[in-house]
Amino acid sequence: MPTPIERIRELKTGAKNQRDRGAKGYPRALSMLKEAISIAQADLDVSTVAERRSQLASELSDCYGLVGGVERRWADESKDDERVLHLKASIRAYDDGFKFESDPQYGIIDSYNRLNRVLVRLLLRPDALAADDAAVFDPDIPPVNLRHELEQTSDVIRRQLAGSRRGNYWALADLALVEVLLDRSPATVAYADFIALSPPDFAYVSALAGLSPLAKLPIPSASSVGEAVALLEDRLNRLRS
Amino acid sequence: MAGFTTQQLVLVQAGVAGKPYDIGTGYFVTPDLVLTASHIVPEQALTSLDVRTELDGQWHPAQLQPVWRSSTLDAVLLRTLKPLAEIPHITWVESDFDDDATWQSSAYPDAGKVDQDGKPAWKSVGLSGKLYAHGGGGQGLKELELTVEAPPPDAEKWKGVSGAPIFVNEKLAGLIKEASRSFRGRFAGVPATMLWQNHGFLVAMSPPWLDPLPQGIWVLVVISEAEKQTSQLADWVDRSLENDDKAIKSALRVKVEPKALRVCIADALESPGKWLRFVSALCTAPIAIFDATGFEAGVMLALGVRAVVRRGVTLTSTAEALSPTELSKLPFNIQETKLLYHGSSMYLPNDVRHPKNRIAAAIKKGWQELDSQPNYLDLPAYDAVRCPYPTADADDHQSAITRPLVLCSFGEDHEPNWKHLANALAIRYDVDAARMLDVASPRLVGQALYEGIRWAQTCVVDWTGWRANVFFELGVRLTCADIGPVCLIERGAAESAVKDDTVAQRRQLMALFGPTPYLLGKGDHGIKDALLIHDAILNQRPPPLAVTQLPHDATFRTCQDRFEWKREHITIEPHELLRLSIEAPFGKDPQAAGFKPLLFSSNPDYSKDYDRSVKDRWIAAWCYLVQRYPESHWEQDADFRRTLQKLGNDVLQFGLKEPLNEDHLKKLSEQIYEVIDKLDELDKLDDRARQRTVQGPGHADAN
Numbered sequence: 001m002p003t004p005i006e007r008i009r010e011l012k013t014g015a016k017n018q019r020d021r022g023a024k025g026y027p028r029a030l031s032m033l034k035e036a037i038s039i040a041q042a043d044l045d046v047s048t049v050a051e052r053r054s055q056l057a058s059e060l061s062d063c064y065g066l067v068g069g070v071e072r073r074w075a076d077e078s079k080d081d082e083r084v085l086h087l088k089a090s091i092r093a094y095d096d097g098f099k100f101e102s103d104p105q106y107g108i109i110d111s112y113n114r115l116n117r118v119l120v121r122l123l124l125r126p127d128a129l130a131a132d133d134a135a136v137f138d139p140d141i142p143p144v145n146l147r148h149e150l151e152q153t154s155d156v157i158r159r160q161l162a163g164s165r166r167g168n169y170w171a172l173a174d175l176a177l178v179e180v181l182l183d184r185s186p187a188t189v190a191y192a193d194f195i196a197l198s199p200p201d202f203a204y205v206s207a208l209a210g211l212s213p214l215a216k217l218p219i220p221s222a223s224s225v226g227e228a229v230a231l232l233e234d235r236l237n238r239l240r241s
Numbered sequence: 242m243a244g245f246t247t248q249q250l251v252l253v254q255a256g257v258a259g260k261p262y263d264i265g266t267g268y269f270v271t272p273d274l275v276l277t278a279s280h281i282v283p284e285q286a287l288t289s290l291d292v293r294t295e296l297d298g299q300w301h302p303a304q305l306q307p308v309w310r311s312s313t314l315d316a317v318l319l320r321t322l323k324p325l326a327e328i329p330h331i332t333w334v335e336s337d338f339d340d341d342a343t344w345q346s347s348a349y350p351d352a353g354k355v356d357q358d359g360k361p362a363w364k365s366v367g368l369s370g371k372l373y374a375h376g377g378g379g380q381g382l383k384e385l386e387l388t389v390e391a392p393p394p395d396a397e398k399w400k401g402v403s404g405a406p407i408f409v410n411e412k413l414a415g416l417i418k419e420a421s422r423s424f425r426g427r428f429a430g431v432p433a434t435m436l437w438q439n440h441g442f443l444v445a446m447s448p449p450w451l452d453p454l455p456q457g458i459w460v461l462v463v464i465s466e467a468e469k470q471t472s473q474l475a476d477w478v479d480r481s482l483e484n485d486d487k488a489i490k491s492a493l494r495v496k497v498e499p500k501a502l503r504v505c506i507a508d509a510l511e512s513p514g515k516w517l518r519f520v521s522a523l524c525t526a527p528i529a530i531f532d533a534t535g536f537e538a539g540v541m542l543a544l545g546v547r548a549v550v551r552r553g554v555t556l557t558s559t560a561e562a563l564s565p566t567e568l569s570k571l572p573f574n575i576q577e578t579k580l581l582y583h584g585s586s587m588y589l590p591n592d593v594r595h596p597k598n599r600i601a602a603a604i605k606k607g608w609q610e611l612d613s614q615p616n617y618l619d620l621p622a623y624d625a626v627r628c629p630y631p632t633a634d635a636d637d638h639q640s641a642i643t644r645p646l647v648l649c650s651f652g653e654d655h656e657p658n659w660k661h662l663a664n665a666l667a668i669r670y671d672v673d674a675a676r677m678l679d680v681a682s683p684r685l686v687g688q689a690l691y692e693g694i695r696w697a698q699t700c701v702v703d704w705t706g707w708r709a710n711v712f713f714e715l716g717v718r719l720t721c722a723d724i725g726p727v728c729l730i731e732r733g734a735a736e737s738a739v740k741d742d743t744v745a746q747r748r749q750l751m752a753l754f755g756p757t758p759y760l761l762g763k764g765d766h767g768i769k770d771a772l773l774i775h776d777a778i779l780n781q782r783p784p785p786l787a788v789t790q791l792p793h794d795a796t797f798r799t800c801q802d803r804f805e806w807k808r809e810h811i812t813i814e815p816h817e818l819l820r821l822s823i824e825a826p827f828g829k830d831p832q833a834a835g836f837k838p839l840l841f842s843s844n845p846d847y848s849k850d851y852d853r854s855v856k857d858r859w860i861a862a863w864c865y866l867v868q869r870y871p872e873s874h875w876e877q878d879a880d881f882r883r884t885l886q887k888l889g890n891d892v893l894q895f896g897l898k899e900p901l902n903e904d905h906l907k908k909l910s911e912q913i914y915e916v917i918d919k920l921d922e923l924d925k926l927d928d929r930a931r932q933r934t935v936q937g938p939g940h941a942d943a944n
Contacts, residue, residue, distance in 0.1 A: 002883075003494050009830060010887055014917075017893045021914065052491040062833075168835035198848040202832055202898050239849060240902050 004043045008059050011036035012066060019070050026074045030067060037063045057106035064097030065112045069209075072120055076213055090120045091141055109164050111157050111174045118149045119177075119210060126217040129181075147182070154178045169199040173207040180228045181214065183221040187228035195235060204236040243329030244411030245345060247295045251275055252349045252363055253319070253404060255282045256289035264363065266348040266405040267292055268416070270331055271446065273324035275303065277404030278418050278431075279310050279317040292321060295347070295365055309445035313382070315418040316431050318445050333433045334414040336785045338374035344387055344414065345369040348405035352398035363401060370426075372409060377429065383782065385415050385430030392426035402428070434785035440517055440795035441802075447514020451504065451522050459498035460604075461526035465537045466507040466746050474532045474558055474583045475503045477596040485601035492605035501530070506539040510749035513791045517799045519543070524550045524803035528604060533580070534560040536572055536709035539746040545574075545716020546796065548620035550804045554607035555619050556600070560584045572709040573686075577621050579603075613828070615810065615821050625691030626721040645674040646693040648714045648726075649703035658705055658731055661761050665768040666701065674701065690714070695721045699775060704730040704756050707738075707747065720800050725793025727775045728756035729768060753791045816862040816888060823855050823895075831895060859896025860909070863888060867916060876923055886920045889913045 002010065015032040018025030037060060044056040071090035075083045097113035100106060121135055121144055122128065128135035129150075134143035157165075157175040165171040176190040184190075194207075208229060215225045249269040254262045265281030275292050282290065290303045303319040310317040346368045353366040368389055376386030385407060393399065399420035407414045407430050414433055421427040436442045460482065462475040478501045482489065490496050502522065509519035523529065523546050531544055547555055558581035563571075568580070581603060583596040590597065611617040618624065631641045645666055649659060659676065666674040673679075682689045694700060694717050702715050718726045730738075730751075735758040738747035757774075759767030777784050778793055786792060806812060813821065823831075826838055842848050866888055875882055897910045 010890065013830075013890045013894050014886075017890050017914075017917075020893070020899050047491075049488045049491045051488065165835070169837075170835040196843065197837070198843045198845045200831075200837070200848075200852055205898065205900075 004039050005055065005059065008036045008040050008063070011039075012059075012063060015066055015070070019066070019073065023074070023077050026070055029070045033063050033067050033070070037067075054106045054108070057100045057103065058108050058110075061097045061100035061106075061108055061110065061113060064093045064100070065116065068093035068097065068113070068116055068120065072116075072123070072213075073209070075123070084124065087120055087124045088138060088141065091117060091124070091137065094120060095142065109160055111153060111160065111171060114156065115153050115174050115178065116210070118144065118146055118153065119214065122146055122181075122217065122219070123213055126219050129219050150178050150182055154182070167197065169194055169197050169203050170206075172197065173199075173203060173210075176228070177207070177210060180211075180224045181219075181221050183224055187224055187231045191228060191231060201236060201239050204232050204239065208232050208236070243331070245347070245406065245408040246329055247347065247365075248325075249328055250295040250347055250365065250406075251292035251301075252295070253277050253281060254289075254291050254293070255287060256291075257283050257286050258288050264349060264401045265403045266401065266417075267319065268404075268406040268413075269325060269328050270318075270413070271324075272326070272328050273321050274308065274445065275319045275321065276406070276416060276436075277317055277319065278416060279312050279315045280418075281403050282307060282310075282317050282319065284310075284312075290319065292319065294325075309439075309441045311439055311441070314431050314435055314439065316416060316436060316442075318442070332412045333437065333788055334409060334412045335434065335437070335787050337434070338372060338409070341374050342372045342409045343369065344372045344407050344409050346405045346407055346417070348402040348417065350393070350398060350402040351400045352393040354401070366402075368402075368405065370428075372407070372414070377432075383432060383435060384418075385428075385432050387417070387428040387430055389426050389428055396420050396422055396425065432785075437786060437788050438783055438792045440792065440798040443513045443792070443795060444517045444521075444799070447512060447518065450515055451502070451518050454522055454525055455498050455502060457498065458493060458495050458527045460501040461522055461529040462501045462503050463509075463529065463531045463540060463543055464503060464505045465532045465534050465540050466505065466744060467537065468532055468534050468560060469505045469507065472532055472534070472560065472583075473596070474530065474560070475501055477583055477600055478530055480597045481601035481604070484597065485605075489601060489605055493608045497528075497604075502526070506537065506543060507745050507749065509543070510539050510746050510753060512789065513753060513795065516753060516791060517795060520546060520796055520799045521803045523547045524800055524805065526551070528554045528556075528608070530556045530558060530600070532560070532583070533557045533575065536575065537744075537746060538707050538709070538712040538750060541572070541574075541709045541712040542716040542719075542750070544620065545622070545713040545718075546720045546800070547716075548574075548622040548713070549626055549717055549720040550800050552623050552808060553611045553617050553619045554604065556581055556603050556607065557620075558583045558596075558600075562587055572713065574621055574710055574713045577687075578619060613824075615825050621687055622691050622717050625688050626695045626717060628688070628692045628695065631692060631696055641689075641693045641696050642698055644672045644693075644697065645670055645699040645701060646697040647674050647676050647701045647703065648694070648711050648718070649676060649701075650706040650708045650711065651676070651678060652706065652708075655703075655706055657761060658703060661759070661765075662701065662703060662729070662768065665759075665765070666772075669769070669772050670699070691717065694718045697722075698724065698779065700724075700726045702726045702728050702756075704728060704750075705734045707734070719796040721797070723794050723797050724775075724778060725797075727771050728754050729759050729771055730756040732758040732760050732767070752789055755786070755790050816866040819858045819862040819865075820888070820891070823858055827855070856896045859892045860906075863892045863896075863909075863913065875920065879924070879927060882920045882923060886917055889917045889920075893917075 011032045015029040018029035018032065040056050040059045040063065044053060044060065047053050047056060068090045071086045071093060075086035075090060078086055094113045094117035098117050101108050101110050101113045124137065125135045128146045134145040136143040154175060157171050161168070161171050161175065172194040176194050179185045179190040180187055211225060211229050211232065215222060215229050251267045251269065253265040253267040253275065256262055263281045263283065265277050267275040267277035270276045287305050290305050291300050292303055293300050301321045301323060303321045307317045308320045347365045348368055349363040350366055353364040355362050355364055370387050370389040373386045377384035387407065402417055402420060405417045407416060415430040417428050417430050419429050421429060460478055462478050464472045464475060482497055482499050482501065504519060504522065509515055523543060529547055531540055533540055544557065557575065557578050560583055562582050562584060563580070581599055588595040607619060616624065647662060649655060663674055677686055677690050680689055694714060700718050700722065702711060702718070704711065715726060735751065735756070738751055741747060757767045757771035759765050774784055783793060828834055837848070839851065866885055870881065875885070893910060893913055897906060901907045901910060
């Protein structure tokens, strides 16, 4: 019998595969992640060992992030109300993941949910990037000032990169995306450190999955985002040639 | 000396379904162990096993599974369910016979069988004759050659005599195994000296100790002799297991036995049986902690054994806080290990450096690393002795096989001993003996040393100086070679060890391993005598030993029986081996880490190529497992389905990640998805079938 952590990881991998199947696999991916979340939450509720609690919280943060990712992709393939429904489900999942990710008691050093909870809000309200106010959605979705949140995210990732995430290609990809989105750097400059690490192909695929929908949005940095997409696609093709 | 007594003589009756009883003779050699011939106790289909004591005619049932058996020797030890109250002490013959001798016994041959109310009854028949000192040799195993007075006319009538004890001058010399068909009135016997050369017999004959060993995850603490009364190591271990119970369970993923098994090294060295039982514990203990305070010879010997038989977790600890200068002077084999400190006086209990905190942390960390790193080691030697047979230089006179290897002190004060020994060996061997210092190979000392210890036909160990390194290496040799070492000690050092009242273990080690004393200078025969014994061992004629001495290969054979072979890499299934080869460097989820752990992995060409290799390994693992068994097996075995499904998911995620740019890989990816869906369906069918079984038959017609 696998341990709870092993079972959670198996379910996560299975869910990623179902997600990669496209629309056919989304329901199964979500049900697998739901099972993983329930195992992790049940274990966290009874665990008193700090190390174990951190491990479980990290798994929960990751599982919620995966749910957010599945819902976002589902939204990409949907239209109108259904798209909105899936994007809101995605925001809720990333927000849930962010609760664990940002809780200091668990000591999780990551930026996955922090960044994506902003990006999905942006997909739903592209105008909010230039607005001074917080973007408001449903009552159960906390309002967030997107530009301010992205600037904060940039600061947080920079601190992480100076510390335990030094040389982490996920962190570098997240930071580059924020820099491009805020129009602070051209794509080649923003992604230089990421590319210099010769990251594996799946890191390119994942970075592109985050960038591509943003390139279609009516936002001031759309062309920079488009350049970033072209740059990463070119690199990925070279890697796979 | 009691000699032969009828109190200990038994008729052995073994029942096999549908066949007449097998009858033989046996003899109680301890209050609950009967020695008899193996061939009268069938190995299979045994339904009953009883012995009838000659003295009172009572039947005593015995365990169907013998406690020890050697079909080669034709001897077996049976354990009766109820021991006899007391039996006289047996004195065993411990040497070969120089002259012919008279032997005596009693047995239950068919010749003595009578009819009692239509049923057979066996009368005991007294036996005596001559034991030929110069017979029973030649090819094959050494036997006792016996004549017997008043033999029956038909050799078949001897049936039932097998297993009878052979007494010479009140000492047990062996047991009868068969009547000769070629010579009328002659028997072949199993010499007692051969029995005592067998490690299994030694253990079976020794009183229970460390028996049974704990199951599951448990901790063995080996306490040094000097620290026996004062060592706090075991107390701190128990305290750690108790205090950090949850954290350790969380890290190890299983519960650990709350109390450590404590063994003082001086207790383990008391007798051959105890040593071998201790060796079993060294083989099986998932976690072992050694008190290396003072680097006692016995503790170092045990560490050497442990280093070969088990890939962790082994912690080494000392009660003396060592300064960096002292650490640099540690024995070579210990310098590589992470030495813990278990003296408590230096730190407050809440200090992370306090032993109760350090030990728990070391157990957790060690176990996690053992679990995640296939090549985890916390002692030297394990991988090094698993080196292949050095065929490259097998014909070379300087090869690790033919060159006598000498393990000894490298100190200046030992130089005269080395010269003396090297010259004595030069007389006997064509190839010059070598210490590690003298080996020309540029290889790492550790690699060359352990290869030599494993494969050298002649490994000489000079105990003089009682060096910690030498005893660690002796432990390694005893464990990894079926030809024991030639143990030597300078006579002065041997006499001091025997006289010294303060350290029992040196006396014990001398008694157990019997190093041959040698004299520096002219007139020394010690080394020559020791090499003659070694030659006899090489010729498979090991000379008899005192029952208090350990046979040259007993440690090796015990380890061979008891080591955890399931942990050896060679037993791993191909798909698991491929998985491990990826997970060792990249972890169980290579996507999670966010960095590439391989050295120089940012080199784009290298990165691209190893990425291809990793993906191909995933594909190879899948192709193997999916083809290995027929699909009907998938339906029957839920565990296999889980393994295949997990592998399929890992291959899709880490080996065949979309988008794929080769058509046949796309096809393979689709096939894996199909198999995963099929396995899902089979799981659902299984669940439904299980639910139906739990619910029982429907209740439609209940009314």
